Amino acid sequence: MLPRSDRFSFDDVTIAVTAGTGGRGVTSFHREKYVPVGFPDGGDGGRGGNIVVRVDAQLSTLDHFKDHRIFRAKHGGAGSRNNCHGANAQDLQLRVPPGTVIRDATSGLLIADLDHENVTCIVAHGGRGGRGNAKFVNSRRQAPTYSELGEPGEDRRIELELKLIADVGLIGLPNAGKSTLLAALTRAHPVIASYPFTTLRPNLGVLYGPRDERVVLADVPGIIEGAHVGVGLGIEFLRHVERTRMLLHVIDGSVGRDEALMALSTVESELRAYGHGLMEKPHVIVVNKTDLMDAAAVEELLAAVPGARTAAIAAADGSGCDKLVDLIMRELPARPAAVTQAIEERIYELPHGAASSEFAVSSEEGTYRVAGAEVERRVAMTDMNNEEALGRLQRWLRYRGVEQALMDAGCTEGETVRIGKQEFIFYPDHRDAVRPDA
Ligand SMILES: Nc1nc2c(ncn2[C@@H]2O[C@H](COP(=O)(O)OP(=O)(O)OP(=O)(O)O)[C@@H](O)[C@H]2O)c(=O)[nH]1
Ligand SMILES: [Mg+2]
Structure with a gap:
C-alpha cells in the first residue's frame, strides 16, 4: 500500500x-x-x-x-x-x-x-x-x-x-533524480535514495546564475499514474509549483526510449488533471542518468522528446548541468511585475468587526440566551459590581429592545438570562437587573 x-x-x-x-x-x-x-x-x-x-x-x-x-x-x-x-x-x-x-x-x-x-x-x-x-x-x-x-x-x-514560492519546479516520476539534480544545482541537501517516494515534502534550494541571479528551485515528491485520484502521494503538493515560472521535467533516460517517453506522458497527464496552468508554463525536459546510456541512445531520446527545450544530464556527476543552468537563465520568464514591486x-x-447591532433571543430549559455582537460587547464592558454601571446597562438593553424581545420570547420575572459570559435574573420594567450572585 x-x-x-x-x-x-x-x-x-x-x-x-x-x-x-x-x-x-x-x-x-x-x-x-x-x-x-x-x-x-x-x-x-x-x-x-x-x-x-x-x-x-x-x-x-x-x-x-x-x-x-x-x-x-x-x-x-x-x-x-x-x-x-x-x-x-x-x-x-x-x-x-x-x-x-x-x-x-x-x-x-x-x-x-x-x-x-x-x-x-x-x-x-x-x-x-x-x-x-x-x-x-x-x-x-x-x-x-x-x-x-x-x-x-x-x-x-x-x-x-x-x-511555497519558487521560481522553478522540479517534477517527474519517483526515482527520476529530481532531488539529485537539486543537490547538483544548489547547496540544498535533500535526501536521495534509490527507492520511490524518497522525497515526502518539498525541498527548496537557491541556484545562483553567472550574473548572480537568484533562482529558487523546488523539488517536490514524485508523481505516478493516478496521482490525481490520490495514488502515491497524490498531487496536492503540486500547489508548491503553482507559482513557479518554469518547470524542469526530469526523466530517467536509462530505462529505455519507450519507457522514458511513457514516463513523460504519465506525468504530463497528471499535471493536466491538476490544472492551475501547470501545463501552460514553460517546460524543460531534462533527460537524466545519461551516464548509464550510450551517446546514441541519448540522441535518439532527445530527438523523440516533444517540445523545444531539452537538456541531457547526469545529475549524479554533474555533467551537462552547466548547459542546463544556461538554459534556465535564458528561458526563465521575468518575474511578474506584481511580485517584483511591492516588496515594501x-x-x-481584516475589517475590524463593526459590532452588528442585531441580536437574537433563544431559550433552552428555562434559560434565555441573547446573542449579538454589540449586546455581548456592551455586557462584557460593564462592571457588574457597580450599581450605577449596571443601571446604565439595563437602560441601554431596554432602549435597544432587548428587554421587550425577551418578554416576547416568553421570559418572565425571575428567569435566567445569559448574555455572553454573564448571567442575569430577569427583572423587567424599570427594576434593576441583578446578577444571581449579587
Ligand atoms: N547513475 C545515476 N544515478 C542517478 C542519477 N541521478 C540520480 N540517480 C540515482 O537515482 C536514485 C533516485 O534519485 P533521487 O534524486 O532520490 O530521485 P527523485 O526523483 O528525487 O525521487 P523521489 O524523491 O522518490 O521522487 C538515487 O539512487 C540516485 O543516486 C544520475 O545522473 N546517474
Ligand atoms: Mg526526491
Missing part, C-alpha cells in the same frame, strides 16, 4: 488566535489637600494586543505550529488616577514562510495571501480600553462613579496554508 497525501497535513494548520482584552477604565476623583471632593479623573484603559501574522523569509515550513496552536495576545493595562491612560499591549507576532495563505477557518473566506517578504496581516484585533469615569461626565452627571471594562479582543480560528511593507487588515 502506498502512502497517501495526508502526510502533508503540516502544509496546512488551523490555529486559534485571541487578541488581548482592553485594559479597564478607572473610577477616581481628583484629590488635593484642602479640596474636599475633586473632579473625576479616572483614566482609560490601554488597547489589547493584536495578533499579527508576519512573513519571515528564513522560514520554509509551518512546522513550528505543530506543537503550538493556541495564541493569546497580552491584555491592555488599566487606566489610573490623574487621567492616566493604561499601557497599550504589544502585538503578538506569528511568523510564517512567504507563500502562506490565510483563511478564516469558520467561513473559509480568504484573509490574506502573504506572497512577499515583509508583509504583515492583523488577524485578530485587540479590544479597546474601557473609558475611565472622567469620560462619562456630562451636564447632568458631574461625578460619575463608574467606568468601563476593556473590550474583549477578537478571537477566531484561522487556517494557514503554505504554497504591506499590511493586510
